[in-house]
Amino acid sequence: MKTLGFWAALAIAFLSGTAPARAEWVEARTHHFILVTDSDRAAARAFATRLEQFDAALRQLYGIPDNPDLHSRPVTIYALAPEQFFKVCRCPGVLGYYSRPLTGPRIIAISDPKADRRLKLGDLHSQALMLHEYSHHFMLTNFPGAYPYWYVEGFAEFNANVDFQEDGSIVLGYPANYRGSALLGGSSLPLRRLIAPEQFGYGENVNLNYGRAWLLTHYLMLRPQRAGQLDRYLAGIRAGQSSFVTAKEAFGDFAALDDELDAYMKGDLAPPLRIPAAAAAAEVRIRSLSAGEADLLELWLTMKDGVAKGYRKGFALKAERGARKHPDDAAAQVMAAEVSFMAERFAEAEAMADRALELEPKSDRAMLLKGRLAVQKALGAAPGDLAGWSEGREWFVRANRANPQSVEAFYRYFGSYAWAGAKAPGGAIQGLMRASVLAPESEQVAVSLALQKLREGEGRAARSLLIPLASAPHRPRDDNVAQKIIDQIDAGETKEAAAALLLLEAKVRGPY
Structure with a gap:
């Protein structure tokens, strides 16, 4: 916070x-x-x-x-x-x-x-x-x-x-x-x-x-x-x-x-x-960051923290120079690719994600980025052209296979249906529910799952997912959207609650 x-x-x-x-x-x-x-x-x-x-x-x-x-x-x-x-x-x-x-x-x-x-x-x-x-x-x-x-x-x-x-x-x-x-x-x-x-x-x-x-x-x-x-x-x-x-x-x-x-x-x-001390001593594994990770860390953290849109290109250009400086460092390639993606330099991001996968074929971070890049193509495609959504799903599935506990892979696989206006299959819903278990603190997961539960007629489950958001200590005092949705659920105004949840989901989701 x-x-x-x-x-x-x-x-x-x-x-x-x-x-x-x-x-x-x-x-x-x-x-x-x-x-x-x-x-x-x-x-x-x-x-x-x-x-x-x-x-x-x-x-x-x-x-x-x-x-x-x-x-x-x-x-x-x-x-x-x-x-x-x-x-x-x-x-x-x-x-x-x-x-x-x-x-x-x-x-x-x-x-x-x-x-x-x-x-x-x-x-x-x-x-x-x-x-x-x-x-x-x-x-x-x-x-x-x-x-x-x-x-x-x-x-x-x-x-x-x-x-x-x-x-x-x-x-x-x-x-x-x-x-x-x-x-x-x-x-x-x-x-x-x-x-x-x-x-x-x-x-x-x-x-x-x-x-x-x-x-x-x-x-x-x-x-x-x-x-x-x-x-x-x-x-x-x-x-x-x-x-x-x-x-x-x-x-x-x-x-x-x-x-x-x-x-x-x-x-x-x-x-x-x-x-008293714990019964077992902590197990600590130490590694040195690669030269590329160390070079890009401050830039990557700053961009992840949030940079005004007009300044993002400058950060991306610096990150891309860092990637060229460390062409054989998979982690540096992914970090730079993520910065360029946030700056909407999608071609550059894709090239670096591809290079990361050449160096580290099991990089779930690179796979997730490839999936997000495919979704960007889907958003710009002609109506009815679902190829980008299908490609994105394939990458999210691959990321899940590389890291079966990846919350982001579960969330984005579900989203590849929900955001495309398609009905999510049972496997995607189960994945989102698993993400909720693995990341009980995640606002994005909670809101998406609450919307899904409300659409399934499970208002009580949706309400439970929204309660922590409604009482978050640093939320805006005069605009408690989650509490308003809870009040609508309690009043039986399911359609109104679902519409408000849809807007909230788009707000907390961030970029696709």
């Missing part, structure tokens, strides 16, 4: 420091993460090990068993030096963000170990930023249903402040001291506005919103006098109750809890939790 102002007050600390010398670009792969960073191998291995320890600690704390299905879709974390991060992000005031494209969830964030070493526990470390963003992903993929804004952010803030111990255990729940100035600055945020902003108004001080959400989560998680209340509140949310109603039932008098929180903030906080 790229949210301006999220870490804004602290960005200057990273910008003003001297960047440490960087080493080679390496990829460290574990069950749940792909870490891409320019550091030595030992540091990358230790970094990836800490990430796995954090995931294991969350699973212990919240009682979430590991799901092997999700091992095929780990979160990719691009840990960038500050100056490189701001080139990629072009977002002053932001130090990192989480996104969930079809290709796989990713976190792009500042990594500044030298600056981190100067800070204390509870200060804003680049580590805390990454763990905050991963906590969002952990919630999206492991907790069914939808959760209110305050808990989404309070959960992430509570989890992010940790200390990794030498024996593999983690101490979790340190105070978020970087929220202290907002919490103690004299402004107030009554509990009713934190719990139910849709009814009582959103707080405009983002730092205070996050701080108060952390404070409430910390208090409910660690103070014995409120034991069990958070679980009762979340159970009510999962049962479909409104945040305000279930909070009144679980927490009782809001004024009393507000007073308790104020006193807790100014007094002694509960001690953090120690989570």
Whole structure:
């Protein structure tokens, strides 16, 4: 979630420091993460090990068993030096963000170990930023249903402040001291506005919103006098109750809890939790990025992050020069081809995708791009000419054979029927349902499947798929399309809901 102002007050600390010398670009792969960073191998291995320890600690704390299905879709974390991060992000005031494209969830964030070493526990470390963003992903993929804004952010803030111990255990729940100035600055945020902003108004001080959400989560998680209340509140949310109603039932008098929180903030906080080390050590596989991958990474990430249409050709020309510089590097050819595709330089993209397949015949990324290029031809073909759609399907099937867990292959194969105005066969629908299992966080998959389910007369299933979208914390406040569609389904207005879903599907789908 790229949210301006999220870490804004602290960005200057990273910008003003001297960047440490960087080493080679390496990829460290574990069950749940792909870490891409320019550091030595030992540091990358230790970094990836800490990430796995954090995931294991969350699973212990919240009682979430590991799901092997999700091992095929780990979160990719691009840990960038500050100056490189701001080139990629072009977002002053932001130090990192989480996104969930079809290709796989990713976190792009500042990594500044030298600056981190100067800070204390509870200060804003680049580590805390990454763990905050991963906590969002952990919630999206492991907790069914939808959760209110305050808990989404309070959960992430509570989890992010940790200390990794030498024996593999983690101490979790340190105070978020970087929220202290907002919490103690004299402004107030009554509990009713934190719990139910849709009814009582959103707080405009983002730092205070996050701080108060952390404070409430910390208090409910660690103070014995409120034991069990958070679980009762979340159970009510999962049962479909409104945040305000279930909070009144679980927490009782809001004024009393507000007073308790104020006193807790100014007094002694509960001690953090120690989570024992996982039974098995994390398995970490390290490889160096090729010279072509390293050369193209910043350009590719910037384009993937989003570049205004008028500037895309310039990025594509640079990428194409990179591909010519590394003619025998399949990964570089694919990266450059994807950049050129986004710039609508389809002939150049196809040539590089073909070269990638010559070098690496099982490259599912190249196959997916070939399928998308075929779909572009179909879109420009005469009415009734379905050859491009058929060719695209063949490539998506090939990509699925090369990578049977490819969410994008399932999604685009289904789309090759739906977007062509044809009825999707059972196999395509089953593939989309499998994509939903593999990528529960994907908005594109959820919307497409919701539309399919609604057309099949399964309004309840469509509604369930839309609920997380309707309650996403960073959605537009005044244009909650998913909630409007849910309301139409509840009112029996199936045709209107399907029409609105069709428009939403086109919006979230992006380029074919």
